Amino acid sequence: xxxxxxxxxxxxxxxxxxxxxxxxxxxxxxxxxxxxxxxxxxxxxxxxxxxxxxxxxxxxxxxxxxxxxxxxxxxxxxxxxxxxxxxxxxxxxxxxxxxxxxxxxxxxxxxxxxxxxxxxxxxxxxxxxxxxxxxxxxxxxxxxxxxxxxxxxxxxxxxxxxxxxxxxxxxxxxxxxxxxxxxxxxxxxxxxxxxxxxxxxx
Amino acid sequence: xxxxxxxxxxxxxxxxxxxxxxxxxxxxxxxxxxxxxxxxxxxxxxxxxxxxxxxxxxxxxxxxxxxxxxxxxxxxxxxx
Numbered sequence: 001x002x003x004x005x006x007x008x009x010x011x012x013x014x015x016x017x018x019x020x021x022x023x024x025x026x027x028x029x030x031x032x033x034x035x036x037x038x039x040x041x042x043x044x045x046x047x048x049x050x051x052x053x054x055x056x057x058x059x060x061x062x063x064x065x066x067x068x069x070x071x072x073x074x075x076x077x078x079x080x081x082x083x084x085x086x087x088x089x090x091x092x093x094x095x096x097x098x099x100x101x102x103x104x105x106x107x108x109x110x111x112x113x114x115x116x117x118x119x120x121x122x123x124x125x126x127x128x129x130x131x132x133x134x135x136x137x138x139x140x141x142x143x144x145x146x147x148x149x150x151x152x153x154x155x156x157x158x159x160x161x162x163x164x165x166x167x168x169x170x171x172x173x174x175x176x177x178x179x180x181x182x183x184x185x186x187x188x189x190x191x192x193x194x195x196x197x198x199x200x201x202x
Numbered sequence: 203x204x205x206x207x208x209x210x211x212x213x214x215x216x217x218x219x220x221x222x223x224x225x226x227x228x229x230x231x232x233x234x235x236x237x238x239x240x241x242x243x244x245x246x247x248x249x250x251x252x253x254x255x256x257x258x259x260x261x262x263x264x265x266x267x268x269x270x271x272x273x274x275x276x277x278x279x280x281x282x
Contacts, residue, residue: 026266026275033262041261042253055257059264066269127240133250140251155248173214180213183241190244
């Protein structure tokens, strides 16, 4: 049985595990890690696309958590607090790499690439019901990092635009605009994938 | 309202709202309504991407070494 499960099986709640960790209880540190590692790692992996980087960032996120745990007062859910910390760790990492996620102001420039914008034109087949997890994973991996971050934060992780704007230092309008572009890009990728599958079946 | 005009504001109204003119365009334009259906579908299926993988044990090993070195933990009790 894992430490996390042992702790919870002994009737110790997550809240008590946090309090004990704040007092330096090593097994409670491990229990908290066990409870939250998958979600933090998954977030890091989606945002970097690289398992080694994701593991390094996961480690850094939890280290920062444990260094700051004494300051956690329960104003928000522990998982939310941890999650925001992890997002900040990833964003710092991406900024150091100089990836385009910092340039969200590009939404102010005219963009010709996105959208049908047609008053004429055919109706494509809609996507509904045709996409599975594997296709979606591949499409998300293919997104440019700036689009991927917004899509992951909003549609996968469920953050609101005002929260994303605060995390990323942009306006709510920019967050909405970038999310739209991310979804449009995914739409193109998924339609392409769907068309390729249909062609292969013939 | 043209499709181009509608699609320009779409990022800001897709989750609700929009003027009566925008809502009317969405109701009557098959291209834009298909587009919105696709975008909402993509937002919905994002929920498929639930976390599925754990990091390797080296991650905890690294954390454990650091928190011990930094004096963040007391020696572990072994009474579980």
